[in-house]
Structure formats: structure tokens, C-alpha cells
Amino acid sequence: MRAFNISERLIDPRSPDRRPRRAAYALPTIFTAGNIFLGFLSIMKAFQGAMMASSGAYGYNPHFEAAAIMIGVAVFLDGLDGRIARMTNTTSDFGREMDSLADSVSFGLAPAVLAFVWGFQFVDGNWQGLLEEHIHRAGYFFTFLFLLCGAARLARFNVQKNPIPKNPGRPDRKYFVGLPIPAAAGLVAAVVYAAGSAPLRLWPLSICWLATLALLSYLMVSTWRYRSFKDLNLASPRSPLTVILYGAFIYLIWNYSHPVLLAMAITYVGSGIVIRIGGIVRRRFRHGSVEPRHA
Numbered sequence: 001m002r003a004f005n006i007s008e009r010l011i012d013p014r015s016p017d018r019r020p021r022r023a024a025y026a027l028p029t030i031f032t033a034g035n036i037f038l039g040f041l042s043i044m045k046a047f048q049g050a051m052m053a054s055s056g057a058y059g060y061n062p063h064f065e066a067a068a069i070m071i072g073v074a075v076f077l078d079g080l081d082g083r084i085a086r087m088t089n090t091t092s093d094f095g096r097e098m099d100s101l102a103d104s105v106s107f108g109l110a111p112a113v114l115a116f117v118w119g120f121q122f123v124d125g126n127w128q129g130l131l132e133e134h135i136h137r138a139g140y141f142f143t144f145l146f147l148l149c150g151a152a153r154l155a156r157f158n159v160q161k162n163p164i165p166k167n168p169g170r171p172d173r174k175y176f177v178g179l180p181i182p183a184a185a186g187l188v189a190a191v192v193y194a195a196g197s198a199p200l201r202l203w204p205l206s207i208c209w210l211a212t213l214a215l216l217s218y219l220m221v222s223t224w225r226y227r228s229f230k231d232l233n234l235a236s237p238r239s240p241l242t243v244i245l246y247g248a249f250i251y252l253i254w255n256y257s258h259p260v261l262l263a264m265a266i267t268y269v270g271s272g273i274v275i276r277i278g279g280i281v282r283r284r285f286r287h288g289s290v291e292p293r294h295a
Contacts, residue, residue: 028095031081032102038074039106042067043113050117053199058122065197067114071189072261074106075182100154107185108150112143118192119209122199135206142213146188149217150181156221176226179219183226183268187216190265194258216269224272 049063081099120139123132160177191212200206252260 028081028084031077032098035074035077035102035106038070039110042070042110046114046117050121053122058201059198061197064118064192068189068193071110071185075186078182100158103154103181104151107181108147111185111188112147114192115188115213116143119200120206122201123203123206124201131203135203138210142210145217146213149220153178153181153220174228176228178222179226179272181220184216184220187265187269190262194262219272224276226272
């Protein structure tokens with residue numbers, strides 16, 4: 001039986017150089033447009049959540065929860081548009097630039113707005129409001145820093161052809177240089193979603209949130225490596241064990257989405273830190289094991 005090849009089915013038979021049909025180029029663009037739409041809706045929901053909390057409703061906020069979910073779905077769509085473009089052989093400079101602009105909205109501006117209104121705007125300060133004022137100012141700075149570093153991460157990704165990360169990994173695997181901005185936005189959304197979407201009120205938690213945003217900002221512009229998973233072939237045959245694991249994974253997300261999604265986001269963000277620390281330890285151990293030469 002002949003294997004299904006989507007790129008072959010989309011080739012224009014009238015094209016002498018076997019180009020895809022014009023309609024094929026719309027497939028990844030649809031996912032990119034959905035990405036922008038979800039980012040826009042997330043910003044609107046964050047505004048609605050801020051207005052709801054301003055009325056004194058500091059408990060569960062469905063608007064903050066919806067904003068976090070939309071960012072998470074946008075992360076999923078962002079992973080699909082590039083993969084579909086490669087599968088259909090419809091990659092283009094226009095699509096690449098369009099994808100970056102969409103990412104700057106959905107994974108830069110939207111999570112920055114959500115991070116501020118959820119983590120800093122409604123903090124209950126003391127000391128005659130001085131602490132609250134300083135937390136607000138720091139919140140403005142670090143959320144802007146998150147947006148700025150995310151934009152720099154996207155610009156570097158577009159101009160670099162074959163970037164080499166620090167502590168290079170296995171040659172048969174593909175890596176990102178620095179934390180991808182969708183992963184950083186996914187962690188912001190996962191934290192808000194797992195926290196019950198109630199805005200932070202205690203200033204120590206807001207300080208921890210400042211540190212989290214600062215860490216994500218640094219990781220995005222760093223040269224540490226993160227697994228890209230672009231080398232995984234979804235069209236290849238799967239073993240029965242893999243199908244069982246996929247089914248169990250879907251079940252856990254469906255029934256325990258709060259802790260599972262948070263654990264996934266933390267694991268991926270922390271993987272680059274662990275790999276970097278492991279590389280430093282291995283190099284020091286290797287250099288320390290070399291005996292000095294005597295004259």
C-alpha cells in the first residue's frame with residue numbers, strides 16, 4: 001500500500017518545477033491567523049479580568065483563566081503551523097515573518113499583560129502603600145523586559161542560520177538557542193491557570209513572580225540549548241506502547257490539566273538549566289581529571 005504523502009498530493013500538476021498549489025500556502029497561514037486571534041482575545045480577557053478584580057472580586061477569575069487557556073492553545077497552533085508548512089513544502093519568507101509577528105503578539109504582549117494584571121496590579125501592600133507602589137513599578141519593568149527579550153529572541157531566530165548553542169548536544173538532535181518564546185509564554189499561562197486564576201494579593205508571591213519573569217527573560221536571550229523536537233517524525237509508524245503512552249498523556253491532561261500542564265512547562269523550561277549546569281560540571285570534571293604534565 002502506498003504511503004500517504006501530503007506534499008505530493010498538494011503539488012500543482014501544471015507547474016513545471018513541481019510547486020505546491022496556491023491554496024496549499026493558505027494552510028499554515030490559517031494556523032498563524034488563529035494564533036494572532038487567540039493572542040488578541042487573551043489580551044481582551046486580561047482586561048476584563050482586571051475590571052472584574054477592580055470591583056473587589058479577588059477570588060476565582062474566569063477571565064484570567066480564559067486568557068491563560070488561549071495562550072496555551074496558541075502555543076499548540078504555533079507548533080502546528082511550522083510543521084504543516086514543512087510537511088506541505090510551503091515554507092516561505094512571508095510565512096516566516098508572519099509567524100514572528102504573530103508570536104510577538106500571542107507570546108510576547110499577551111502574556112506580559114496577563115502577568116502584570118494577575119501578578120502585580122492587585123497586590124495588597126503595606127507600609128502606607130510604599131511597597132505596593134514599588135511592586136507596581138517593578139512589575140511594569142519586568143513585564144516590559146519579558147516582552148523586549150521575547151522580541152529579541154524572535155529577531156535572533158530569524159537572522160541566524162545555524163546558531164550554535166553553548167554546551168552542544170547530540171549531533172542527531174535539533175536544538176533551539178535560548179528558550180523559545182512560546183515556551184516562556186506557556187509557563188506564564190500555566191502558572192496563572194494552575195493557581196486558580198485568582199489574582200495575587202500577597203506581596204511575597206508577587207516578588208517570586210518578579211523573579212520568575214526575570215528568569216524567563218534571561219533564558220530567552222541566552223545561548224543555552226533547548227530541544228526543538230523538529231526531528232520527530234509524526235508520520236512514522238508507532239508502536240503499541242507509544243499509543244498507550246499518548247492515550248495516558250491525553251487522559252492526564254483532560255482530568256488533571258492544572259498540575260500536568262504546569263509540570264510540563266516547568267520541565268521544559270528547567271531542562272535548559274539542567275543541561276547547562278550538567279555541561280559545566282562535566283567540563284570541570286574532565287579538566288580536573290587530566291593530570292598536569294611535569295617538565
